[in-house]
Amino acid sequence: MSVQFQQDFCARSVSEELISRELSLEEEMFNRGRTRFLANVNRLREQKNEGGTSYGKMLIKRGIEPLAGAVDAFMTKAKSGGAGRRHMAVNLLDGMDSDVVAFITLRTAIDRLTRGVLLQGVAVTIGREIEAEQRLTNLKENDKSRYQLTQRYIQGHSSRKYRSTVLRYAFGKSETVDFEPWPEVKCLHLGQKLIELAIESTGFFMVAPKYDGGFKGANEKYPYQLAPSASLNDWINQHLEKASIMYPDYMPTLIPPKPWVGASGGGYYFREMRPLNLVKTTDRNYLELMDKKIQSGEMPDVLTSINALQATPWAINRPVYEVAQHLWDHTDGGVADMPPRDGYRLPACPVCGADITDSASAHVSHACLDGLSDEELKKWKRAAAIIREKNISCMSHRLGIAKTLNLASKYKDEEAFYYPYQLDFRGRIYAVPAYLTPQGTHLSKALLCFAKGKPLGNMTAVKWLAIHGSNTFGNDKVSLDDRYSWVLQHQEKIKAVAEDPYNNTWWQEADDPWGFLAFCLEWSGYLLEGLEFISRLPVAMDGTCNGLQIFSLILRDETGGAAVNLLPGEKPQDIYGIVADKVKKALEAQAARDTAGADVYAKGSDIPLYNEVICARFLLTLPINRKMTKRQVMVLPYGGTFDSCREYTEEWLKEQVYGDTPVEMPAGHTLRAVARFLAALVWDAIGSTVIKAREAMTFLQDVAGILNKADLPARWTTPVGFYVQQFYREQNGRRVKTKIGDSLVYLTLNEAKQDKLAKPKQKSAISPNYVHSLDAAALMRTVCRCISRGIDNFAMIHDSYGTFAADSEQLSRLLRSTFVELFGGTSNMLELWSREVMAAVPDAVLQKTDALPVVPSFGGLNVEDVTNSLFFFA
Incomplete structure (x- = not known):
């Protein structure tokens, strides 16, 4: 064992036995990644x-x-x-x-x-x-x-x-x-x-x-x-030797991960593994610049926050694991969002009723099918095709569950384990391992709990635990008091679930069944032990469409801010429901018109695409609710366009028309045309609800357009000093495409310019990347302030902040004051941002620009109101 390695742990009192186990585990990660890579090569060769x-x-x-x-x-x-x-x-x-x-x-x-x-x-x-x-x-x-x-x-x-x-x-x-x-x-x-x-x-x-x-004759x-x-x-041999060690099978560590002190070398310890970079990028120049900034002390909050997340010890929630493994092994699917382990079974034989899934998958004919009429055979084949498509669509889900449970089984007896973290180029923090992580699926998060635990201590902590449980069930559109009351009203059912989750299956009705099961088990512990109960369940509080919250804060948008809970209120505002209500009113107004004169035509065509009144009357028979508008609203601050709005609207309409109870389209109207009509109403309703966010997105894209003219990437510094570089490189090669559907882009000697900007991507991505850089900064600053107040266990996912129930009240106050501090200054943050990114633009480019983008003005929102908004994060 090296002297340096021992020095890394002298201050943390990690036993040599545990260090030895960690090195063996990381060697296993290294070898598994290499073996997997080479096995894939051999499979493709075969x-x-x-x-x-x-x-x-x-x-x-x-x-x-x-x-x-x-x-x-x-x-x-x-x-x-x-x-x-x-x-x-x-x-x-x-x-x-x-x-x-x-x-x-x-x-x-x-x-x-x-x-x-x-x-x-x-x-x-x-x-x-x-x-x-x-x-x-x-x-x-x-x-x-x-x-x-x-x-x-x-x-x-x-x-x-x-x-x-x-x-x-x-x-x-x-x-x-x-x-x-x-x-x-x-x-x-x-x-x-x-x-x-x-x-x-x-x-x-x-x-x-x-x-x-064999031996050949003279003439052979x-x-x-x-x-x-x-x-x-x-x-090829050299390539395989280098490439096979590039992708270790990263897993959680048994000891605190190596702290980040520079732009590379944090996380893992095994010398043979390629060192991780703090930021997931291959741009060496950017990493060198990042390292200089770190060494000069420009980003203390960045390193403090990521190291705090790495130092949080985790353990497997054994009761949840046992239930999940049992249901995965012994049910036919459809339980707690789990598909069948081996896929859905084909429809039974319509003649003898036999299960012919295995024979069909083995390409063994089933004699009964030969005796069916053409119509009966077609009907069975259609039903079988639906099942096959269903199995294909859930294949990745099944694989994810299997890998998650396999990792949980590996770590279930460990007292504690840890997650190395990295940043993306915007500063967002991500766990390095896959599948079983605090940032994973509902099942993945429910399988994890804090390793150490902290007594509840007071009724405020109990209330926060109850609010978390109500949220996981889906009862999150009511006041915090009503969420607490809901748990008290359902206390007997919660206890029954904790005592026997196999026969008391009410928990499976929750929006997040695994998260709610974990809560039921935790609440049962509180009922048995009272305020002395040591709680280890991460209690999460989520922002309301956090991208829109940030845009509304930096531009003081009172209308949009009210819709995303920046203002105090007795009940939480539901922006998705607000938009849905506006859409419904617009449909009702259209439906009240006469069909005459309501036809809409494509440009240059005399054949109507659709009739607005007929479309409106048809759509009012469908559930126009928050679920219909959620995706369109959610993606808006992240670069959402009318095309994406139309796409998500069309997907929703398909679910209604082709669902369990099929709906017939109005005569002479295609699904796509009706979806386009509805999408236009949704887009208008969003625009009237989040006015300033639209202005901010337009401004950001206009600035990116000027940077494109100067062939410059977008570079800016977040409020915590993190240096963002948005540089999408264009592979300006030739695309070769065969009739059979094979396609490849290859670079030519004259066109392989690695530093050429992908200008359309630079422009479309600027809005989501800017707002993500700000939510990352807010999370980092919040973690640092929590550490200074004694909070040291974190379950963080970008716009979801979690810690012990006992620390949730303090976290709630700290994150609000942090957002006010970051976004409540007198200066317009968009103006400061544009000055920084435009500083590198040559005067010659600016002189050729007709008009520089105008910074959106402030609205009437008082940022300090966030401090008193119960539902800002809840």
């Missing part, structure tokens, strides 16, 4: 998809330009009419984009690169892939409607085999396409020529005899194989 590996993608990107150039040169020379036999490849490739030819050749060859495949087989496969591309080009030219239909059908499917099958089926069904299949010899010669060009232009490959260990020859060149083989 699937003949080596082009999907990290090095395969790099090779294809690097090789397209030189190989495409070689193909062009070959075609030009062959068509020039010189002496010699014209190669058959010229006719077969005629009319094809050389980029596409190069892409198909490289992808096919690299897919089989290290498997020792015979040269002849690779050549024929390349020829067949080129043939398929030509056939599909023919289909597009001669049967465009069928081609477009199938392209829409395969959109989003990653399986190349599936896409190939669908498109070839479409080709076979077309009656207007005449394409003579190529003989194998043509594919062979074409493939051989392209391999020859690839060898000459890229240096990736070589042709070598394939020795099989070994077959040839396509293999990586010696230099490429060395490069």
